Amino acid sequence: MELTGAEIVARFLADEDVEYLFGYPGGAVLHIYDALYQQDKVKHILTRHEQAATHAADGYARSTGRPGVVLVTSGPGATNAVTGIATAYMDSIPMVVITGQVPSPMIGNDAFQEVDTVGITRPCSKHNFLVRDIAELAETLKKAFYIATTGRPGPVVVDIPKDITAMKCNYVYPKQISMRSYNPVSKGHTGQMKRAATMMLKAKRPILYTGGGVVLDNASKSLIALAKQLNIPVTNTSMGLGGYPATDRQCLGMLGMHGTYEANMAISHCDVMIAVGARFDDRVTGNIEKFAPKAKIIHIDIDPASISKNVSVDIPIVGGVNQVLTALLKLFKADEREQDGEAIGKWWEQIEKWRSKDCLKYKQTKTGAIKPQFVLDTLYKVTKGNAFVTSDVGQHQMWAAQFYKFDKPRRWINSGGLGTMGFGLPAAMGVQLAHPKAQVACIAGDGGVQMNIQELSTCLQYQLPIKLICLNNGYLGMVRQWQEFFYEGRYSQVHVEAQPDFVKLAESYGHVGIQVTNSADVESALIEAFKQKDRFVFLNFITDPEENVYPMVPAGAGLEEMLLL
Amino acid sequence: MRHIISILMENEAGALSRVAGLFSARGYNIESLTVAPTEDLSLSRMTLVTRGSDQIVEQILKQLNKLIDVVKVLDLGDTPHVEREMLLVKIEAKGADNRDELKRLADIFRARIIDVTDTTYTCELTGAGHKLDAFIQALGSATILETVRSGVSGISRGPKSLHL
Ligand SMILES: Cc1ncc(C[n+]2csc(CCOP(=O)(O)OP(=O)(O)O)c2C)c(N)n1
Ligand SMILES: [Mg+2]
Numbered sequence: 001m002e003l004t005g006a007e008i009v010a011r012f013l014a015d016e017d018v019e020y021l022f023g024y025p026g027g028a029v030l031h032i033y034d035a036l037y038q039q040d041k042v043k044h045i046l047t048r049h050e051q052a053a054t055h056a057a058d059g060y061a062r063s064t065g066r067p068g069v070v071l072v073t074s075g076p077g078a079t080n081a082v083t084g085i086a087t088a089y090m091d092s093i094p095m096v097v098i099t100g101q102v103p104s105p106m107i108g109n110d111a112f113q114e115v116d117t118v119g120i121t122r123p124c125s126k127h128n129f130l131v132r133d134i135a136e137l138a139e140t141l142k143k144a145f146y147i148a149t150t151g152r153p154g155p156v157v158v159d160i161p162k163d164i165t166a167m168k169c170n171y172v173y174p175k176q177i178s179m180r181s182y183n184p185v186s187k188g189h190t191g192q193m194k195r196a197a198t199m200m201l202k203a204k205r206p207i208l209y210t211g212g213g214v215v216l217d218n219a220s221k222s223l224i225a226l227a228k229q230l231n232i233p234v235t236n237t238s239m240g241l242g243g244y245p246a247t248d249r250q251c252l253g254m255l256g257m258h259g260t261y262e263a264n265m266a267i268s269h270c271d272v273m274i275a276v277g278a279r280f281d282d283r284v285t286g287n288i289e290k291f292a293p294k295a296k297i298i299h300i301d302i303d304p305a306s307i308s309k310n311v312s313v314d315i316p317i318v319g320g321v322n323q324v325l326t327a328l329l330k331l332f333k334a335d336e337r338e339q340d341g342e343a344i345g346k347w348w349e350q351i352e353k354w355r356s357k358d359c360l361k362y363k364q365t366k367t368g369a370i371k372p373q374f375v376l377d378t379l380y381k382v383t384k385g386n387a388f389v390t391s392d393v394g395q396h397q398m399w400a401a402q403f404y405k406f407d408k409p410r411r412w413i414n415s416g417g418l419g420t421m422g423f424g425l426p427a428a429m430g431v432q433l434a435h436p437k438a439q440v441a442c443i444a445g446d447g448g449v450q451m452n453i454q455e456l457s458t459c460l461q462y463q464l465p466i467k468l469i470c471l472n473n474g475y476l477g478m479v480r481q482w483q484e485f486f487y488e489g490r491y492s493q494v495h496v497e498a499q500p501d502f503v504k505l506a507e508s509y510g511h512v513g514i515q516v517t518n519s520a521d522v523e524s525a526l527i528e529a530f531k532q533k534d535r536f537v538f539l540n541f542i543t544d545p546e547e548n549v550y551p552m553v554p555a556g557a558g559l560e561e562m563l564l565l
Numbered sequence: 566m567r568h569i570i571s572i573l574m575e576n577e578a579g580a581l582s583r584v585a586g587l588f589s590a591r592g593y594n595i596e597s598l599t600v601a602p603t604e605d606l607s608l609s610r611m612t613l614v615t616r617g618s619d620q621i622v623e624q625i626l627k628q629l630n631k632l633i634d635v636v637k638v639l640d641l642g643d644t645p646h647v648e649r650e651m652l653l654v655k656i657e658a659k660g661a662d663n664r665d666e667l668k669r670l671a672d673i674f675r676a677r678i679i680d681v682t683d684t685t686y687t688c689e690l691t692g693a694g695h696k697l698d699a700f701i702q703a704l705g706s707a708t709i710l711e712t713v714r715s716g717v718s719g720i721s722r723g724p725k726s727l728h729l
Binding site: 118119122123126127130132147179180181182303304305307308309312 | 574575578579582583586590620623624627628630631633634635636729
């Protein structure tokens with residue numbers, strides 16, 4: 001069938017079963033938008049900023065496991081999308097971003113709205129393409145989806161010059177693709193797995209350190225089975241929350257800079273660490289010299305380059321997390337050898353001692369000033385732990401990670417690796433579109449919520465009943481906390497002095513706004529908000545301004561050197 | 566430690582910049598880099614010389630392998646191999662004595678004089694890097710007007726080969 005390049009893009013996306021396309025039009029993509037107008041299979045979501053389009057696609061991807069798809073114009077459209085691409089790249093989120101480009105003959109001439117999109121996105125995407133020939137368009141798009149969703153997932157950019165979208169070419173949907181230069185490994189090495197099994201069976205103080213890879217590879221079930229089989233405690237990274245049920249006895253919660261006392265102590269004293277789909281990020285390890293000093297380390301990851309990058313490991317296993325965990329479980333089931341039950345029992349006794357410290361405790365105020373932790377505690381109660389929770393970046397993000405107990409994967413959606421303020425609200429849009437009936441809460445701070453506040457308009461257009469929970473401390477709180485602890489309280493540029501009236505702001509966008517200033521009203525406000533099933537509700541919680549996130553491992557310190565409240 | 570790495574990759578526009586970009590983004594050093602298409606024009610062959618601890622070089626190899634356009638990567642230093650580099654050098658050659666002297670020196674090093682004027686010789690010399698260094702040193706007091714070095718190309722010895 002003879003189609004124009006623009007029609008090929010639209011047809012291809014439909015053939016690829018793309019449900020939503022998040023985008024923003026402009027000159028270089030006019031033909032594509034015209035082709036989209038003439039079809040109704042792919043639903044286009046018009047955000048109010050290209051960054052928001054990428055975060056929305058990202059939220060869609062994180063909550064469904066399917067690739068998020070974005071369309072933006074050349075030049076500023078592409079550069080606005082870069083933050084979202086980099087955010088997805090750091091967290092290995094499958095995404096395909098189609099960018100318009102100036103017509104091929106004008107490339108390199110500093111044409112109107114020309115930037116070197118391939119050059120700019122090269123270091124922050126898994127791969128990118130500049131389409132030079134209409135005959136390669138469909139295949140290139142297929143490659144983009146294939147690369148984005150296989151191996152260690154990530155965003156892929158396809159830059160399409162405007163003239164290509166006007167040319168005609170025969171179109172057949174490329175069902176399958178193979179690339180001689182790209183063969184993602186998926187199966188772990190049997191010998192390595194046997195060695196790992198022996199090490200795990202002999203362990204006296206084992207721990208599972210699990211990350212985003214468990215969520216990305218849908219490996220929760222096998223992780224739970226394995227942890228249960230050997231009675232091993234589990235700690236999650238922020239990216240891994242929900243990969244192992246938070247309310248299970250064996251879950252020690254998050255580790256790292258703002259991790260729990262029990263998780264960080266257990267990591268510091270374990271003799272065998274099984275790292276699963278995690279990458280030893282500096283926010284997790286603290287001072288690397290002091291990280292898990294007594295441990296032999298087994299590392300399971302799909303990306304060989306993640307192994308022995310920051311911490312050298314004893315038994316590397318390259319492979320899909322789910323496949324490896326399943327295979328390990330099989331080995332254990334067939335294995336006659338016994339664990340050292342006594343040692344494991346003692347290990348758990350020690351862990352319970354650490355846990356009894358109740359490191360996340362906080363005191364309610366006498367004045368009625370709202371503790372941010374209490375809002376999250378209450379949110380958990382009101383939603384019965386069933387909500388999808390997206391977060392922005394800052395103190396509120398850490399409290400959300402600590403206090404909302406995620407029992408299922410893909411429910412906790414946050415920018416872990418890049419720490420992108422402005423992520424939470426647009427990400428929630430993608431989540432709500434993917435799960436129209438589900439309760440979706442976005443936790444934000446008064447600073448970050450203003451970084452993509454224009455999306456309140458998108459939320460009205462598509463009737464997205466998100467509940468935005470703004471923990472308003474009047475500060476760029478996370479930065480303020482560091483200035484309080486490490487700069488003798490010199491609060492440099494962290495006071496958000498002039499704030500809009502968020503309730504009126506929400507109302508002017510056509511939404512419901514609720515202001516909450518007293519602790520006694522927190523629960524009723526949340527219940528009221530979630531009752532409004534079809535409305536977007538902006539809840540502005542005025543919180544205790546100088547509350548800090550504890551525990552905290554100061555930069556440069558080891559995990560054992562936590563500051564506790 | 567010095568490492569010499571062979572890379573076989575898709576001969577795509579921008580392939581070279583992916584490799585160069587990787588090295589600059591991750592702060593790896595490049596001592597030399599040569600690249601040209603192979604007999605199969607859809608593939609490029611690159612030889613890259615770098616320095617780093619074993620841990621860094623292991624990361625370099627993994628990161629190179631991770632590039633989507635890269636088909637194969639080999640640390641040539643792990644196996645017996647041959648390295649060659651080409652030097653073109655333009656030298657001032659004035660006066661009969663001096664010209665004779667330079668010609669003798671070129672012969673000793675098996676360099677070829679490939680261009681001649683009244684006042685200059687241009688020599689070509691191929692060999693391992695240290696041989697090229699030695700030649701330049703031996704030129705000593707002669708006035709070097711210009712040098713061009715190709716960077717190292719390498720191939721493994723024996724029947725083993727890096728191909729699809
Ligand atoms: C785009 C971007 N700019 C700057 C930062 C640095 N930063 C991290 S947290 C933070 C403060 C966030 O303040 P707020 O949104 O009010 O959240 P709070 O910490 O008060 O809960 C800042 C500025 C960032 N992460 N992202
Ligand atoms: Mg704040």
